[in-house]
Amino acid sequence: MAGVFVALMCDVGTAVGLEFSVPVTSSLVRVGGCLRSHSGYRYGFEFVDVNPDQRETISKTCRTLPLLR
Numbered sequence: 001m002a003g004v005f006v007a008l009m010c011d012v013g014t015a016v017g018l019e020f021s022v023p024v025t026s027s028l029v030r031v032g033g034c035l036r037s038h039s040g041y042r043y044g045f046e047f048v049d050v051n052p053d054q055r056e057t058i059s060k061t062c063r064t065l066p067l068l069r
Helices: 052-068
Strands: 002-005 015-020 029-039 042-048
16 A cells, blocks of 8 residues: 545545656556545555556565665
8 A cells, every 4th residue: 555645635445546756767657546544635545457567667666765765
């Protein structure tokens, strides 16, 4: 699960489209998601319908980000 800060109120269970940049590619990552939890405007979401290329980009990003700190 990942998190995002959203400046509007949404219901848990809402399907969303996510578009974000990551440091391992110059292309935007575009995936589907589902809101799973929230606290105020902070939302936890689950990626859904992720293809193998998107999964690899997200996985590579998760391995790389700690090295950039």
